[in-house]
Amino acid sequence: MPTDSEGRRRIVYCVGEEHALRDILPEAEAAALLSAASRAGLRGVRVVDPGGKALWGSGDDVPPPGEGDPRRPILLEGEAAGSVVLPAGAAGGETQDALLALLADALTAMAHNNLKRMLVTETHTEVVNRSYEELLETNRSLSASEQRYRELAGTLEIKVRERTEELSRAMARLVQQEKMASVGQLAAGVAHEINNPLAFVTSNLRTLKKYTERFLDIIARYQRVFEQGGVAQQDRDDLRKHRVSLRLDAISEDAGDLLRQTLEGTERVRKIVSDLKGFSHVDEEGEAPADMNREIDRTLSVMRHEIPAGAGIVREFSPLPVIPCRPGAFNQLFLGLVRNALQARQEGLRLTLRTGVSGDRIRIAFADNGPGVPADLRTRIFEPFFTTRDVGKGKGLGLTVAYDIVTAHGGTIDVEDTPGGGATFVLQLPIRRGSHDQIR
Amino acid sequence: MIEYDSEEQRMVLKFVYYGPALSGKTTNLLRLHDLLAKEGRGDLMVLDTKDDRTIFFDLLPFFLVAPSGLKIKVKVYTVPGQVQHDATRKAVLQRADGVAFIADSRRSEAKNNAESFGNLERNLSIVGIGIDKLPLVLQYNKRDLPDILPEEEIRRTWGATGFPVVLSSALEGWGVVETFRALAERAYDALDRRYDFTGTHGLTRGSFAERLVRRAG
């Protein structure tokens, strides 16, 4: 069976089969007509095919027809499909000619009608059979697709469940990122709000310090005058008593320290606020040159309160070249890595932060002494949607975010074993990047 | 072509009159039967007619012999125009050597013409005939009726396709033989390329057409 361009079986309909005279005229019908003709005077009449071979005769005992014998064509679709022949020696004449013509016409008409009937039957059969085949074919392809859908339906449920889990994790991740972003913004906002009063508090304190020095200076002068006897003994005693009761000597000594310490305090507040602002990097658009050592320190200073007293954070920094990057993103990344370490081991955590240059890359390693990452999970922990904790429940940012930040920068992040136990996350960042992914 | 037997020196060609129901396909064959000489032409077979609409199809056969002795039978079929007879249409269209598309010129029939032509295109592709390779002639019939598409509009529509367009009134008997001749000539060109009618069989384009459209005396 032929096939179409898509490989489906094509069902061929065709009518118009060719037939020979022998197939169209049944011998019984022809023979009856011939013997009647014979009785009517055409003794020995017979039908021959186009090649001259005798097909049917009248049954009379006569010699075979010859070339010159009188004959008339039997027409089939305009073509002479055979002839009626009257053998030589049979009585000729006008009557015989007319009878012969009549016989030929009768056989032509008979053939025409039979052909018509056959054609109707052929068409009908053809159309019915092919329509049936077409139905079978349709049925076959329907069964095949039904089978396909049945299989699909089976796996669909599992796929939907998997996809739903992925989506809810992605959703949680987004919420988490959103939260981080808004916390950053909030921090920046608070920092900005604190900066204003802090500025005048600091400035006023400095002024007050100067004023106090002057107060103390004039008090000291008054005292000298009093002591040298410039006033009545009575008043002098009074003042001395009062001075003692006010503990002015101690206060005078203390006032300077107090103000100096307070100014140190405001300086510290100022630094925290500036770190907070620097950490959130909301002021910065896109990339800025950054020293990774400084960014790590900045992260640590913001996280100070999170780090338990027993935890040991060791900084093994080597000087690093300044590289253009998105410092805010890297602060988030460092924060996430430190938090991971804090979660990896509750007590006795020792986290070594090591930086250095290796070839054309900056290498930053965060080595903890926690349980480590099993070998079979090492590549998977950076995959999107992979987590051993539920995102949003743990405090970490998720390693996928870390992965995204590092790859966006053109670097790599891997996890190794810490010698003696634990996990070491290693970041490698190119010092120089292709011009196309430089500052946008 | 339904059949070609080089040993027997015989060839059976198929021409198909296609078009919407009642556009005048049967009338075309009736007129050809009346107008053309009895010699070399068979009788018209009108198969299974009910309510004057062709249920199966009509067949008008022609027969001619080329100077080389090649016997050529040309079977001219009509298809049933009714939508439900698509299987019969496909069976008739299969291995066609040429198609005359009979359209009804009346404006009211424009949609039926278009649908039937779309059906022809679809069925040609189903039976594996490329419409660009098929000898195709268009006939706008019933020109004797009022409210018909003007000739210039028809020529504008079909001009770019290169298909010959013949205007006719099968009822009045004109344009019918011209359509058949145009179809015969187009089919001849395709067959000549394949079977070398002129060289091998001594059959020229003119004599092929002439033998098919010999007028009754």
Ligand SMILES: Nc1nc2c(ncn2[C@@H]2O[C@H](COP(=O)(O)OP(=O)(O)O)[C@@H](O)[C@H]2O)c(=O)[nH]1
């Ligand atoms: N006025 C007019 N009527 C026509 C013409 N050709 C066919 N008809 C009529 O249209 C009707 C359908 O014709 P027919 O040949 O049976 O259509 P078919 O379904 O395409 O075979 C008949 O009543 C015909 O007499 C024509 O040229 N002019």
Ligand SMILES: [Mg+2]
């Ligand atoms: Mg008809």
